[in-house]
Amino acid sequence: MNHKKINKKDLGNLLHQWSKDYTIFVPSNEGDTAQMGLWDGSDTGFLDWYRNTAKPPKANFLPPVEEMFRFQKGKEGHSIKLPSQEHQQLIFGIRPCDGRSLAILDNIFTDAYQDPYYLPRREGAVLVGLGCLKPYDTCFCTSLGISPGESNDVDLMLTDTGDEFLIEEISDKGKQLMELTAGLEDATEDDTARASEAKGKAHDKVTRKIDTQHLSHKLLSTFEDETYWEKVAAKCIACGICTFLCPTCHCFDISDEMVKKEGARFRCWDSCAFPLYTKMPMENPREEKWQRVRQKVCHKFEFYPMAFDVIACTGCGRCIRLCPVNWDICQTLGQLPG
Amino acid sequence: MNSNNKIQQKLRHEAGALLEQNKVDLIIGFEPGSLKFTTTPLITRDKGDLDRLVINPFIVNNLAVFLPDIKGPDLKGPKLKGRVAIVAKGCDGRSIVSLIQDNKVRRDNLVILGIPCPGMIELRKVEKLTGKDRDELDDIIREGDKVVITVDGKASEFPISDVLFDNCLGCEFPTPQDYDILLGEPTAPFAERSAGQARILKGISPQERWEFWRREFRRCIRCYACRNICPSCFCQRCFVEESEPQWLMPVPRWQENLMFQAIRTIHLAGRCSDCGECERSCPVNIPLRSLTREMYDLVDELFHFKAGMAKDAPPLMTHYEQEEAKDLIR
Amino acid sequence: MNTEWEPQLVGFLCKWCSYGGADLAGTSRKKYPPNIRIIKVPCSGRVDPLFILKALQLGFDGVLISGCHPGDCHYQTGNYRARRRVAITKKFLEYMGIEPERIQASWISASEAGKFVEVVTEVTEGLREIGPNRLFDEQQQQNTTEAAA
Structure with a gap:
């Protein structure tokens, strides 16, 4: 396959070219918090600091809050207005783990129903991946079949080869985009070789591991072990950081707001860490913190694989990095009895 | 580090003795975290765990947050119950006293292992x-x-x-106010209180301040880490979770986010010991301590009240003086 | 800007005193601005800071909390507690950027119809001066310069 390449200095021009057809999102730092934010049209300074975002790219597809529709109460019942759908976004710099996370999320939003909010955004989006050469000490993607330098879940994949990026076409969408893109050089064999070397090095830098081999079985046999889960959950403060900022967590809540005779229906992120999540009029099946911690772990590593044959974790390490009490999923999995 | 080692040795010894002599059922302290330069809370009833207890400049958590959930020894039900020995820095100690004032914790179920705190590294x-x-x-x-x-x-x-953390720089009481065993010698404040006043918004117009918070709270994702990490936020059911009436929508819009934080901070009046945990735990870096710090100072200025100083003092909001805050009311 | 705009004020009045004061003002045919919407509360101590902020979020331009004079509370100490709560709420919200004029408190007894009229008039005029409450509008206020970060 013939690959292309681009000098890092020309990245601004490339993004500018793409911005004619797409709204461009790049890693941006808003108030010291990295997320995929709107590109300002010139700045490529993120290349200097970007390792991964704190807010995962799922936020671009399943935003923390969105309006599902507006309604108005008139004399002849309710009238409903749907939001306009313009979702031609190009996300630049997505990491392989996050690329995979979107593939994992696709399962849930195409399963029982076709989600009319998530899917159009997904279909309209181009993902430009950027190989991760400096994984964090919290990353364990290689244990989940992801390599920090490679991805099949994006449309184009870029690899840092020093002064240049090697550009690989991964999907048809990526191929089409490349056909419309001018001013790229063909990559030489030397470039490709350097890229593979960088990828290999990055892979070896991920030293944190989990053993997924008998995980499902172990979780099943530990499920009733209240003592274990109580001990594991003791220091958890039941906040929503690890679930909200998890790239594969997808639970949402729906609520209506009505002022006078009009209003809107919203959906927003929800988290199984909150006791309210399962609260019902008569009882709460997950009243205790340890039950909710168990749910989170089992959902990712047991229930999700049962339903979709894939573990709902990409080893991005956000939940470990951002946890205010250093609750470490790898330790919990590593210490499972049985 | 040397003095830390000594304190650490003493801590392990004391904690071991307390468990052995059956004076407490649980130890709450810190153990090394899974990441470099981190520690993590250790909550255990097992003597074998005690040689993992550490004291270093990274024991940031305010462990008092775990106390209201731990039921007294006479209660049936949850496993985490009994008398507790807890490691406490100056601010943590004040949070504990504040919890005692609010009847959330009983002093006689507690053994406080006080740490004279030289400040934590941010x-x-x-x-x-x-x-x-x-x-x-x-x-x-x-x-x-x-x-x-x-x-x-x-x-x-x-x-x-x-x-050092801003709140450590301006810490007034680095040694716990109440303790059973003090590990080390009492220490003096690190600097003037004003040293910790970073990010305090003064000298700009109300509109500019509101604008500042509007922008900051756009980022909030309502993970409630600030609330859940806070020892003073002990409500069984938080007002944001009320549904009849529903005060606030659960959606993370800046209006709701700001209101949540404003009311939360007002609820902390006279309880907040300025430990700074809310700001540290915020995953989107909202300068929450700018709010709690203001509340801390306000309470002091208006009512000469400092949180968690004496366990027998009545909580701020249950008490009053005949003459106070006169110029605020027509 | 908008000539038709009239300040909207919500008043939380204690049923034992200030509410009576308002009633007396009415029966004595004293004139006071119709801008106030009165909510009767059993005691000024009932007023939660949440009520104040919620009223502002719903678009009221100002909030008035009124109860019995110190020492006169029907429940002995309710108004003392209200005083601490209101003082803290007012000062704290001021720090966040809410103009102090928007949150007002007063002591008005059941016999002080005159004071009630006076307070409501003053507060309404104060609100008229600072203009409509746009605090919770989605967009930034026009007269605001870039806030210091």
């Missing part, structure tokens, strides 16, 4: 100072009022005040 500051992320640093060693940070094998020295 990793965000170290990261800013060195331009490196936490996991890229080789070492951070505190030596008195200096800190030596090693990056790529190269050591550089900085004044400790460059890397």
